[in-house]
Amino acid sequence: MVELRDFTLVDGRLLAAWIAGPVELWTWSGADFSWPLDERQLAEYAAESATPLRRSWMAIDAASDQAVGHASVRFDADRASGRIGRVLVAPEARSKGVGAAMLTSVLATAFGELGLERVELGVWTDNSRAIRLYEGLGFVCDRVLRDVEQFAGTSWSAMQMSLPRSAWGAGAVSG
Ligand SMILES: CC(C)(COP(=O)(O)OP(=O)(O)OC[C@H]1O[C@@H](n2cnc3c(N)ncnc32)[C@H](O)[C@@H]1OP(=O)(O)O)[C@@H](O)C(=O)NCCC(=O)NCCS
Numbered sequence: 210m211v212e213l214r215d216f217t218l219v220d221g222r223l224l225a226a227w228i229a230g231p232v233e234l235w236t237w238s239g240a241d242f243s244w245p246l247d248e249r250q251l252a253e254y255a256a257e258s259a260t261p262l263r264r265s266w267m268a269i270d271a272a273s274d275q276a277v278g279h280a281s282v283r284f285d286a287d288r289a290s291g292r293i294g295r296v297l298v299a300p301e302a303r304s305k306g307v308g309a310a311m312l313t314s315v316l317a318t319a320f321g322e323l324g325l326e327r328v329e330l331g332v333w334t335d336n337s338r339a340i341r342l343y344e345g346l347g348f349v350c351d352r353v354l355r356d357v358e359q360f361a362g363t364s365w366s367a368m369q370m371s372l373p374r375s376a377w378g379a380g381a382v383s384g
Pocket residue numbers: 236237238295296297298299302303304305306307308309310331332333336337338339341342345382
């Protein structure tokens with residue numbers, strides 16, 4: 210349903226178009242980027258994605274050949290584990306299984322080609338749609354960091370989730 214293609218700076222305009230405002234940007238990436246998501250930040254992100262520290266992809270819908278999503282993995286120092294982040298589906302493509310299909314491909318790449326033993330991620334506790342997506346793929350909550358950030362006059366709590374390679378595929382959503 211979707212194929213992964215490496216993210217480059219040309220794709221940055223799509224990310225900027227899919228993120229409607231500062232709260233959406235915060236929901237997507239926490240404090241990693243600041244509003245507005247401009248060319249300078251996107252260029253730095255594309256440059257980091259071309260180093261051994263990170264790998265980032267656009268998800269391409271196989272039927273239409275259109276980009277419909279984005280995700281990234283930042284590798285830990287030993288390269289045995291990594292952190293999935295920057296998970297985003299184009300607004301018009303949401304709630305149709307694209308997120309599940311994209312992350313199924315990302316996990317297959319992470320545990321296959323990239324040889325990771327474990328992946329982690331962080332998600333704000335109020336992002337029930339994303340949590341449901343991650344739980345459907347087999348991620349479990351390791352801990353909740355309560356009131357770990359303040360943004361837009363609100364306290365934000367972060368759920369830390371993980372998936373070891375040994376659990377990958379057990380009950381995972383197919384895509
Ligand atoms: C979170 C996001 C990536 C999900 O992508 P998506 O393509 O809409 O997700 P899917 O259609 O694949 O749905 C995956 C699961 O979530 C569930 N889901 C989808 N929309 C939902 C909703 N509004 N409420 C609750 N669950 C929902 C689906 O039912 C499915 O669960 P199931 O497999 O048990 O049926 C997408 O909504 C998005 O880009 N959000 C903005 C950015 C963001 O929050 N990123 C995550 C940062 S941690």
